[in-house]
Amino acid sequence: MSDLYYPINDFGPLMKGLAIGGLGIVHVFLAQFAIGGGMLMCYFQWLAQSQGNQLARQFTDGFFKFIVLVSFVVGAITGVGMWFISIQVSPRTIGLMVHYFHWLWAIEYTFFFLEIVSGYLFYRYGPRLPDAARMTLLVAYSIAAWFSLFWINGILSWQLTPGRWHETHNVWDGFFNPSFWPSLLFRTITSMTIAALVACLVANVLPRLERRQREELEHRAARFLAPMVLMPVLAVWYFLAIPHVSRSWVLGGSAAMSLFFAVGTGASLLVGSYAIFGLLRQQLYINWATALLLVSLAFAATAGGEFVREGVRKPYTIRRLLYSNSVSRDEVARLRERGCTTDDPFPLQDADRYPTPQLAKGAHVFRNLCSVCHTLDGANGLVHLTGTWSDEQLRLNISKLQLTKPFMPPFAGNAEEVEAIVQWLKWNANGRPAAWDASIDLAALASIDRWLEEAGTQPGLGVLSKDGS
Numbered sequence: 460m461s462d463l464y465y466p467i468n469d470f471g472p473l474m475k476g477l478a479i480g481g482l483g484i485v486h487v488f489l490a491q492f493a494i495g496g497g498m499l500m501c502y503f504q505w506l507a508q509s510q511g512n513q514l515a516r517q518f519t520d521g522f523f524k525f526i527v528l529v530s531f532v533v534g535a536i537t538g539v540g541m542w543f544i545s546i547q548v549s550p551r552t553i554g555l556m557v558h559y560f561h562w563l564w565a566i567e568y569t570f571f572f573l574e575i576v577s578g579y580l581f582y583r584y585g586p587r588l589p590d591a592a593r594m595t596l597l598v599a600y601s602i603a604a605w606f607s608l609f610w611i612n613g614i615l616s617w618q619l620t621p622g623r624w625h626e627t628h629n630v631w632d633g634f635f636n637p638s639f640w641p642s643l644l645f646r647t648i649t650s651m652t653i654a655a656l657v658a659c660l661v662a663n664v665l666p667r668l669e670r671r672q673r674e675e676l677e678h679r680a681a682r683f684l685a686p687m688v689l690m691p692v693l694a695v696w697y698f699l700a701i702p703h704v705s706r707s708w709v710l711g712g713s714a715a716m717s718l719f720f721a722v723g724t725g726a727s728l729l730v731g732s733y734a735i736f737g738l739l740r741q742q743l744y745i746n747w748a749t750a751l752l753l754v755s756l757a758f759a760a761t762a763g764g765e766f767v768r769e770g771v772r773k774p775y776t777i778r779r780l781l782y783s784n785s786v787s788r789d790e791v792a793r794l795r796e797r798g799c800t801t802d803d804p805f806p807l808q809d810a811d812r813y814p815t816p817q818l819a820k821g822a823h824v825f826r827n828l829c830s831v832c833h834t835l836d837g838a839n840g841l842v843h844l845t846g847t848w849s850d851e852q853l854r855l856n857i858s859k860l861q862l863t864k865p866f867m868p869p870f871a872g873n874a875e876e877v878e879a880i881v882q883w884l885k886w887n888a889n890g891r892p893a894a895w896d897a898s899i900d901l902a903a904l905a906s907i908d909r910w911l912e913e914a915g916t917q918p919g920l921g922v923l924s925k926d927g928s
């Protein structure tokens with residue numbers, strides 16, 4: 460299987476998963492801002508046209524400059540950055556997403572292209588154009604932006620809930636998967652929310668406006684917050700659509716996931732309550748500091764939500780197909796026989812700094828099977844997690860990895876490789892001495908073999924549904 464191995468990058472103490480997650484959050488936030496921003500400007504342009512509201516027109520132009528700067532420039536850079544990092548972290552996941560949804564990516568890019576072109580035309584010529592032409596450009600921009608969400612949403616939600624696709628391999632079964640609609644609607648409302656909050660911020664910083672005018676702009680923009688009342692319903696719908704086991708990670712099964720979920724929900728509730736009671740009912744005026752705080756809360760909500768969405772897929776990147784460490788489900792049995800380092804054509808960096816070949820092999824096993832979710836001693840660091848464990852515990856728990864924590868995939872290597880990573884962990888925990896004896900403990904290898912056998916090659920118990928899928 461030559462396509463099992465790709466050169467992958469090491470992001471040091473910043474775990475690979477975090478590197479991509481961190482960038483992803485910024486990108487999603489900006490992209491959703493661009494989508495909601497488009498809708499918001501259509502609304503303000505409509506106000507300008509239908510009521511001859513000069514202020515609304517002025518705002519549309521001011522706000523648009525903001526969108527162009529922030530979302531075109533930073534959004535595009537982070538978007539390209541997503542590809543750049545994903546091919547360094549999980550080329551196989553991206554490879555399969557491109558393989559199965561080839562034409563949908565092409566459609567996605569077409570819409571993105573339309574978004575950029577109409578956006579740029581508005582930016583360049585908008586202030587000089589008659590109202591009808593302005594509206595046409597803004598509507599084209601908004602539709603294109605929303606459809607770029609539509610297409611990407613199908614591909615991303617397929618990763619978590621492939622649904623019937625596993626049986627049919629039909630593109631549309633994969634695309635319109637069980638979490639497609641709740642996720643799309645939820646993101647649409649999020650986009651409107653972010654745009655409205657940023658609009659309140661922009662209303663405060665636009666020059667030469669009176670307080671009364673800023674207030675009017677805010678109250679208009681705040682209408683875009685009203686759909687937030689639907690969010691709890693959509694969240695529940697989404698929650699019911701995702702696998703039972705993913706729900707359990709959020710509800711206490713994984714401390715980190717539960718924490719992020721709490722952050723996301725808490726921040727959304729704060730924004731939602733302020734929006735509904737403060738802005739919509741009391742018609743409060745908010746100054747730039749409050750607006751900035753609300754935008755930051757919306758960012759925290761996005762961050763929490765995206766982390767959870769990425770995290771609850773564990774142990775998969777594509778459910779029931781590919782594990783997070785890029786080993787596919789049906790390859791585990793073969794790698795148990797063959798070893799996960801044997802056929803890897805990519806050498807270990809600095810292999811000669813390890814005193815024995817066994818330790819180098821341990822580092823290699825870590826790189827191939829664990830490093831997407833763990834670092835050695837940084838984020839989710841293994842030395843720290845196993846600090847108090849005996850040799851026996853290390854061997855047992857790593858051999859039975861998917862039973863140790865069901866959000867980890869089964870160990871996809873042979874007994875020598877388990878022993879190698881155990882030795883490598885011990886060597887690191889002992890301060891990496893220059894001399895270290897190779898372990899040739901045959902009794903230990905025999906136990907490991909037995910434990911690997913007992914654990915089997917299927918995912919952990921909690922991950923299997925009743926029909927074993």
Ligand code: HEC
Pocket residue numbers: 714773774775783784825828829830831832833839841844845856857860863864866867868870880
């Ligand atoms: C899909 C992501 C993922 C992969 C791949 C993964 N782990 Fe984990 N592992 C986790 C998470 C998340 C935790 C929980 C950390 C915590 O409890 O704070 C964890 C916990 C652990 C623990 C502590 C378990 C306990 O009971 O406290 C050990 C040991 C461990 N992993 C070893 C490994 C080894 C060795 C590999 C590679 C062979 C590996 N993991 C691969 C995600 C992963």
